[in-house]
Amino acid sequence: MSESKDQQPAWAVESGSSDAVAAVQGKQIVITGGAGFIGSHLADAFVDANDVTVVDNCSSGTTANIPTEATFIHGDLRDADTINALPTDVDIIFHQAGIVSVEQSYRSPQVSHDVNVDATLSLLSYAQRVDARLVFASSCAVYGSAETVPISESHPTNPSSPYGVDKLAADHYVRVFGDCYDIPVVVLRYFNVYGPRQSTEYSGVIDVFRRQAVNNEPITVHGDGSQSRDFVHVSDVVQANAAAALTKEVGRAYNVGTGTSVTIADLAEEIISLVGSSSEIVYTEPRPGDIQQSVADLHRSENGLGYTPQIELQTGLQSLLGATEST
Numbered sequence: 001m002s003e004s005k006d007q008q009p010a011w012a013v014e015s016g017s018s019d020a021v022a023a024v025q026g027k028q029i030v031i032t033g034g035a036g037f038i039g040s041h042l043a044d045a046f047v048d049a050n051d052v053t054v055v056d057n058c059s060s061g062t063t064a065n066i067p068t069e070a071t072f073i074h075g076d077l078r079d080a081d082t083i084n085a086l087p088t089d090v091d092i093i094f095h096q097a098g099i100v101s102v103e104q105s106y107r108s109p110q111v112s113h114d115v116n117v118d119a120t121l122s123l124l125s126y127a128q129r130v131d132a133r134l135v136f137a138s139s140c141a142v143y144g145s146a147e148t149v150p151i152s153e154s155h156p157t158n159p160s161s162p163y164g165v166d167k168l169a170a171d172h173y174v175r176v177f178g179d180c181y182d183i184p185v186v187v188l189r190y191f192n193v194y195g196p197r198q199s200t201e202y203s204g205v206i207d208v209f210r211r212q213a214v215n216n217e218p219i220t221v222h223g224d225g226s227q228s229r230d231f232v233h234v235s236d237v238v239q240a241n242a243a244a245a246l247t248k249e250v251g252r253a254y255n256v257g258t259g260t261s262v263t264i265a266d267l268a269e270e271i272i273s274l275v276g277s278s279s280e281i282v283y284t285e286p287r288p289g290d291i292q293q294s295v296a297d298l299h300r301s302e303n304g305l306g307y308t309p310q311i312e313l314q315t316g317l318q319s320l321l322g323a324t325e326s327t
Contacts, residue, residue, distance in 0.1 A: 033097030035061030195234030225265025257296025
């Protein structure tokens, strides 16, 4: 369910600091995937002080998420006509579009590659042509199973799913393009993002658990629940993107998380408690490609972006569950 557009966006309501967002002014901005979860929050954040163009094929997002002040282009980045329809006077591209489902990447690896890698390559050529900065939404999936935690950007990359391979390939393409063609690029490796408008495809465990708890249904946990995740609120992700639009430390990858983690079993218990549900936790078979531990090392992000997450998980969950428990 999408957030009503007459409400303040999550980044304005939740974030303890909007300095980076406020500093992005008077820019021509393109947001790919801007009808989706994170992209629409970026559009909300920047549209008042900038000229924002959203491009999306709406395969998972919805036009209801797009602010009315933004220009909307309905199209697929794999199509040359869509790329050619994008504005030629651009300062910043926030590339959020892609397939984010690990399960879908197993079912359709070729499609996942086309959307996550080939489309990114086309967008990089566009960024080179219009001389724009590109901020790319990568993923902690590039690391695979953690050898050490917290996970720093120098951790070995050994993805365990087609999705992770796709993200790693695009991650490399972005940084190599930046180096070869002198394009200012920044790669943001998101950990598990959650917040309003998220779908079951994107960090869906919170949304799935919430829906099950609201309906007093069994909460299904894959594996034994001991696997840990670093859940970061979308408002903090918006701040990281704004900082990436401003930093002089380009050509690098930065983790975007909180630096803390919670086990999936504890997450289920927390959601049951916050909702006041009678749900029981049911453990099922592990999913292929799932990693055991995940928590971000934020030292590079703090130093290179000035990024400091503001929203603790319990605060973010209380806000999210209070806003959506009737759906």
